[in-house]
Amino acid sequence: MNDDDETLLAELLEGRHRALARVISRIENRSPGYRELISELYAHTGEAEVIGITGSPGAGKSTLVDKLAETYRERGETVGVIAIDPSSPFTGGAVLGDRIRMASTVGDMDVFVRSMSARGTLGGLSTATADAVKAMDAFGKDKIIIETVGAGQNEIDIVRTADTVAVLVPPGSGDDVQTLKAGILEIADVFVVNKADRPGADRTVQELREMIELDSGGGFGGGHHGPDSGADGGGSAVATQESREGATEWTPPIVETVATDGTGVDDFIDELAAHREFLVGSGASAEKARQRYAEEIRTLLREDVHAMLEDELEDAGGIDELAAAVADGETDPYTIADEVLAPVADCLEELETRNP
Amino acid sequence: MSSEQEQESIRCLVAKVGLDGHDRGAHVIARAFRDAGFEVIYSGLHKAPEEIVQAAVQEDVDVLGISILSGAHDTLVPKIMDGLEEYGAAEDTLVLVGGVIPEEDRPELETQGVSAIFGPGTSIEETIEFVRENAPDR
Numbered sequence: 406m407n408d409d410d411e412t413l414l415a416e417l418l419e420g421r422h423r424a425l426a427r428v429i430s431r432i433e434n435r436s437p438g439y440r441e442l443i444s445e446l447y448a449h450t451g452e453a454e455v456i457g458i459t460g461s462p463g464a465g466k467s468t469l470v471d472k473l474a475e476t477y478r479e480r481g482e483t484v485g486v487i488a489i490d491p492s493s494p495f496t497g498g499a500v501l502g503d504r505i506r507m508a509s510t511v512g513d514m515d516v517f518v519r520s521m522s523a524r525g526t527l528g529g530l531s532t533a534t535a536d537a538v539k540a541m542d543a544f545g546k547d548k549i550i551i552e553t554v555g556a557g558q559n560e561i562d563i564v565r566t567a568d569t570v571a572v573l574v575p576p577g578s579g580d581d582v583q584t585l586k587a588g589i590l591e592i593a594d595v596f597v598v599n600k601a602d603r604p605g606a607d608r609t610v611q612e613l614r615e616m617i618e619l620d621s622g623g624g625f626g627g628g629h630h631g632p633d634s635g636a637d638g639g640g641s642a643v644a645t646q647e648s649r650e651g652a653t654e655w656t657p658p659i660v661e662t663v664a665t666d667g668t669g670v671d672d673f674i675d676e677l678a679a680h681r682e683f684l685v686g687s688g689a690s691a692e693k694a695r696q697r698y699a700e701e702i703r704t705l706l707r708e709d710v711h712a713m714l715e716d717e718l719e720d721a722g723g724i725d726e727l728a729a730a731v732a733d734g735e736t737d738p739y740t741i742a743d744e745v746l747a748p749v750a751d752c753l754e755e756l757e758t759r760n761p
Numbered sequence: 762m763s764s765e766q767e768q769e770s771i772r773c774l775v776a777k778v779g780l781d782g783h784d785r786g787a788h789v790i791a792r793a794f795r796d797a798g799f800e801v802i803y804s805g806l807h808k809a810p811e812e813i814v815q816a817a818v819q820e821d822v823d824v825l826g827i828s829i830l831s832g833a834h835d836t837l838v839p840k841i842m843d844g845l846e847e848y849g850a851a852e853d854t855l856v857l858v859g860g861v862i863p864e865e866d867r868p869e870l871e872t873q874g875v876s877a878i879f880g881p882g883t884s885i886e887e888t889i890e891f892v893r894e895n896a897p898d899r
Contacts, residue, residue: 422848423818423821426819434769434770498799498800499801500792500802502802504802514815518816519819
């Protein structure tokens with residue numbers, strides 16, 4: 406690490422906001438030396454609670470995150486928010502608009518909001534997000550919230566860097582709840598039916614509950630079947646609380662919120678805390694951390710190998726030329742992949758024979 | 762391993778400050794910047810100078826474009842510049858002002874640290890070109 410980076414790191418650990426902002430830029434830009442910087446950060450991490458929030462566009466994620474941050478601040482905790490927006494795959498440009506809806510905590514530097522966008526490479530954003538979380542953690546933030554649109558595998562990878570994942574479901578989703586089954590159900594630790602004052606909220610809660618019960622092998626014990634007539638914000642969550650004491654399995658609770666006026670936010674926070682307790686109590690926390698590190702190592706290796714192969718591709722004539730060759734019917738992608746990889750495979754083979 | 766790919770992008774904050782509610786210009790600029798491949802953070806309407814400073818520092822933007830059509834530039838811009846100074850961000854942020862700024866007020870804003878002022882009739886291309894050429898290299 407050079408002197409500038411040493412200073413930057415020292416300033417970040419001291420609690421200088423500008424330094425934190427700059428470190429995250431270095432991470433995003435993948436600028437020279439950023440790896441050493443993150444390696445240094447690792448020693449100072451592990452204290453923060455990381456919460457991932459995802460849901461379809463317009464579900465109210467930014468507004469809920471804003472209220473969440475406000476409530477944590479009232480309780481005296483510092484908050485970091487990473488808001489992720491898609492970028493145009495054509496120009497690389499992006500309008501990052503989540504900040505507009507985060508108005509409750511302005512003028513309070515202890516809520517550090519950072520907008521990020523995918524810069525081209527698939528999978529790269531989850532690494533950058535994980536690294537930005539490390540930076541905020543090392544800085545000393547108590548809670549770190551990652552907010553992203555739950556639209557695909559890329560986004561799922563991102564929220565998986567969190568300890569606890571909340572999935573927002575707007576009321577009246579109807580068939581959407583059905584589509585949620587694929588993928589989203591597995592990652593949700595807490596379901597939030599936001600805009601719970603809208604018609605159809607009860608029904609959405611009901612549908613979610615049925616889905617969860619089916620998933621957990623039919624939990625008839627709770628007596629939660631039939632329409633929950635008196636479902637008033639978060640009442641259902643409290644009812645299942647006791648049965649979860651000392652459990653080894655986590656059943657995702659459903660919380661009802663109205664993010665615009667803050668209704669249900671306290672219940673939501675309680676559920677997040679309960680999940681955290683469960684993670685620590687059941688030992689799942691350590692397991693989860695291990696899995697996450699394994700995933701980080703894999704992603705990092707994949708990206709590094711990919712970067713090395715880019716050079717190899719250049720030597721082979723560049724991707725455009727190779728693509729043109731396929732288009733002209735001269736060759737096919739598999740043959741090209743084999744050819745490009747051949748020298749790498751040879752190297753590895755040679756290494757193996759040398760050190761058996 | 763020297764195979765790190767740099768993925769730098771110009772980050773801009775397009776800011777509306779004060780009671781001025783005319784945001785068409787800011788929207789047009791935000792979209793044009795996006796289409797030019799920049800990452801744009803739009804502040805929304807009616808922001809206080811402190812909010813703009815907070816966003817500019819946290820987002821670590823290269824460029825801060827302030828849109829003012831209310832005539833309050835001579836009180837609002839200095840507040841923003843002071844705030845940036847406080848967090849050590851004034852030096853390497855390119856600050857631009859767009860909107861209706863009378864000729865006689867311009868030298869004062871430039872002394873404050875504003876790099877360029879774009880009045881009515883400025884072409885989008887001119888603004889983008891200026892940002893590309895002058896965005897701080899850091």
